Amino acid sequence: MAVERTLSIIKPDATRRNLTGKINAKFEEAGLRIIAQKRIQLTKAQAGEFYKVHAERPFYDELCEFMASEPVVVQVLEGEGAIAKNREVMGATNPADAAEGTIRAEFAESVGENSVHGSDAPETAAEEIAYYFSGLELVG
Ligand code: GDP
């Protein structure tokens, strides 16, 4: 399996509850290396641009408000099959459906405030990494 990079976001519900370290431990235990990381405050417009694929969904406005409500930690994870591995460690979008031991099963508050974002494919991973990081910031 190829070494991949994926974009991860620790969302406001998790940064607010000081869960960054516990979530990062889950990534590292799964063999994902955090090769870039920063804490930022998104504007609603920046959140909207990032999530524009969901612009027509009924929860879009709520999602953008939430992502801009408090700081987030954006990060790049690297490892063998990192995109799928990260999605596995995250668990299902709705914490009610998330497998035991996953980040969302343990920490998410609701389907909207679900603690983490992870890219879903190589193309989106590349786009999403470039949205938040310059090449110089990625130290693999
Ligand atoms: P993900 O890839 O597992 O994060 O899920 P999606 O790409 O389908 O959705 C993006 C994000 O939108 C999710 O992580 C949630 O924060 C939010 N979201 C998705 N579905 C719902 C929903 O039914 N209601 C609300 N309020 N938010 C949702």
Ligand code: MG
């Ligand atoms: Mg998604």
